[in-house]
Amino acid sequence: VTNSAPSMINLIGSESDSQRTLYPYVTGTSVVGIKYKDGILLAADMGGSYGSTLRYKTVERLKTVGKHSIIGASGEISDFQEIMRNLDELILYDNMWDDGNSLGPKEVHNYLTRMMYNRRNKFNPLWNSLVLGGVKNGQKYLGTVSMIGVHYEDNHVATGFGNHLARPLLRDEWHADMTFEEGVKLLEKCMRVLLYRDRSAVNKLQIAKITEEGVTISQPYALKTFWNFSAFQNPTAGAEGSW
Amino acid sequence: MFRNQYDTDVTTWSPAGRLFQVEYAMEAVKQGSAAIGLRSKTRVVLACVNKSTSELSSHQKKIFKVDDHIGVAIAGLTADGRVLSRYLRNECINYSYTYESPLPIGRLVVQLADKAQVCTQRSWKRPYGVGLLVGGLDESGAHLYYNCPSGNYFEYEAFAIGSRSQAAKTYLERKFETFKDSSRDNLIKDALFALRETLQGEKLTSSVCTIAVVGVGEAFQILNQETVQGLINEFEIVGEELPPADEAAPPEQGSGAESGPSAAEQGAAPMDI
Numbered sequence: 001v002t003n004s005a006p007s008m009i010n011l012i013g014s015e016s017d018s019q020r021t022l023y024p025y026v027t028g029t030s031v032v033g034i035k036y037k038d039g040i041l042l043a044a045d046m047g048g049s050y051g052s053t054l055r056y057k058t059v060e061r062l063k064t065v066g067k068h069s070i071i072g073a074s075g076e077i078s079d080f081q082e083i084m085r086n087l088d089e090l091i092l093y094d095n096m097w098d099d100g101n102s103l104g105p106k107e108v109h110n111y112l113t114r115m116m117y118n119r120r121n122k123f124n125p126l127w128n129s130l131v132l133g134g135v136k137n138g139q140k141y142l143g144t145v146s147m148i149g150v151h152y153e154d155n156h157v158a159t160g161f162g163n164h165l166a167r168p169l170l171r172d173e174w175h176a177d178m179t180f181e182e183g184v185k186l187l188e189k190c191m192r193v194l195l196y197r198d199r200s201a202v203n204k205l206q207i208a209k210i211t212e213e214g215v216t217i218s219q220p221y222a223l224k225t226f227w228n229f230s231a232f233q234n235p236t237a238g239a240e241g242s243w
Numbered sequence: 244m245f246r247n248q249y250d251t252d253v254t255t256w257s258p259a260g261r262l263f264q265v266e267y268a269m270e271a272v273k274q275g276s277a278a279i280g281l282r283s284k285t286r287v288v289l290a291c292v293n294k295s296t297s298e299l300s301s302h303q304k305k306i307f308k309v310d311d312h313i314g315v316a317i318a319g320l321t322a323d324g325r326v327l328s329r330y331l332r333n334e335c336i337n338y339s340y341t342y343e344s345p346l347p348i349g350r351l352v353v354q355l356a357d358k359a360q361v362c363t364q365r366s367w368k369r370p371y372g373v374g375l376l377v378g379g380l381d382e383s384g385a386h387l388y389y390n391c392p393s394g395n396y397f398e399y400e401a402f403a404i405g406s407r408s409q410a411a412k413t414y415l416e417r418k419f420e421t422f423k424d425s426s427r428d429n430l431i432k433d434a435l436f437a438l439r440e441t442l443q444g445e446k447l448t449s450s451v452c453t454i455a456v457v458g459v460g461e462a463f464q465i466l467n468q469e470t471v472q473g474l475i476n477e478f479e480i481v482g483e484e485l486p487p488a489d490e491a492a493p494p495e496q497g498s499g500a501e502s503g504p505s506a507a508e509q510g511a512a513p514m515d516i
Contacts, residue, residue, distance in 0.1 A: 097349075097350060099347070099349045099350065099381075100349075100381075100382060100383050101347040101349065101350065101381050101382045101383075102382075103342070104344075106342075106343055106344060107342040107343065107344045109343075110341060110342050110343040110344070111342055114340075114341050
């Protein structure tokens with residue numbers, strides 16, 4: 001059996017490495033999501049990094065999925081585009097039934113989980129961490145899936161750096177039935193910390209809201225930042241010669 | 244129906260535009276023992292008559308659980324029915340695995356119908372010789388469907404298939420308007436009454452029939468024999484006694500015969516003899 005047999009292609013050898021994903025190229029950074037009184041709020045910036053270069057600044061990383069769900073993606077942008085093609089087709093076929101039944105956020109989340117896990121098993125992952133949120137029949141749903149198929153639901157989720165910087169803030173300050181204004185304020189606080197501390201963050205973000213009524217994705221906007229903290233002045237004062 | 248020169252292959256049309264093999268398959272359904280389904284807004288009841296070949300054997304299984312929210316009752320070639328039940332269960336379980344959510348019954352019956360249609364358009368296949376009453380739930384509540392060997396499917400408030408099903412259908416036609424908001428017990432009661440119609444004088448006991456229920460918040464289950472017998476007794480659904488010409492009839496027959504006519508007036512449709 002040669003190394004080019006279909007079942008062997010993804011498994012071994014440098015020749016077959018060109019057939020599967022080894023590392024990401026254009027990537028998005030954190031996505032943060034919370035449940036609030038009327039539904040779900042998702043936030044993500046519009047950056048697409050090319051390694052350490054902040055190359056693309058109008059990448060929409062938050063998208064709607066059918067009537068009841070929104071998705072936010074971090075990781076390889078081209079893989080996210082592929083995922084969106086799949087999801088759009090899924091929703092299309094679901095709509096074509098035209099029978100009063102529709103795929104809700106739980107169903108979409110599980111479908112995504114199957115997709116991500118099956119790709120992982122073939123050693124050819126979709127290099128993304130996804131946040132999936134939605135409301136159906138009054139039930140709020142917020143979940144996440146990683147590139148290896150790890151999936152779970154919670155009241156607040158984040159991907160990448162957001163797990164380290166935003167989740168602690170959310171654990172302290174999130175509570176059930178926040179108002180829209182409270183939710184946005186909390187998300188902006190998280191995004192601001194990420195902007196200060198994540199080198200791949202850019203100051204241009206969108207917030208997506210989904211309720212029983214429908215989806216709104218905000219126009220891009222920037223957060224106000226403050227750099228005159230005394231700790232930022234003369235940062236090398238304690239270590240001459242460093243930068 | 245009579246034999247004719249267009250009925251050998253399922254892929255041969257008759258000049259009148261009929262596919263006789265498909266129609267013969269539907270005949271097979273009519274030969275099977277009766278199966279009945281009825282539904283309210285939130286619940287479906289399936290009931291069927293158990294026929295066994297002899298007293299020594301067990302009876303054919305005619306009601307199958309497909310998933311927690313769907314069940315089927317079959318009439319016709321039970322082997323075909325078993326195979327199709329396995330297909331239905333497989334589809335449900337695959338959908339549940341992918342979406343963590345129950346497959347809406349409306350979509351399942353379409354898949355089943357499309358599968359049956361394939362057999363009406365391949366020269367190397369034959370139509371399935373079984374009719375299925377599929378009862379279950381989707382987002383809008385409880386539904387009852389009938390899937391034919393022809394590949395057609397229809398939604399019903401209530402329906403009956405198999406031998407002597409017309410008697411049950413007559414009963415159901417009279418009463419179906421009350422089913423929508425019926426309670427669980429009344430729905431089962433109506434199913435038992437409809438089932439009795441198909442027995443043509445035989446006594447209705449729980450050994451002769453099988454009842455199953457599925458509803459919103461109630462997983463599909465086949466009721467056990469004691470429960471069914473209890474319900475039969477409660478609703479006083481007994482078959483009409485044998486005609487007085489039977490000399491071996493015990494003395495109680497006298498009083499039985501008197502109450503017989505009044506029981507018939509109460510709600511049972513007169514039977515075709």
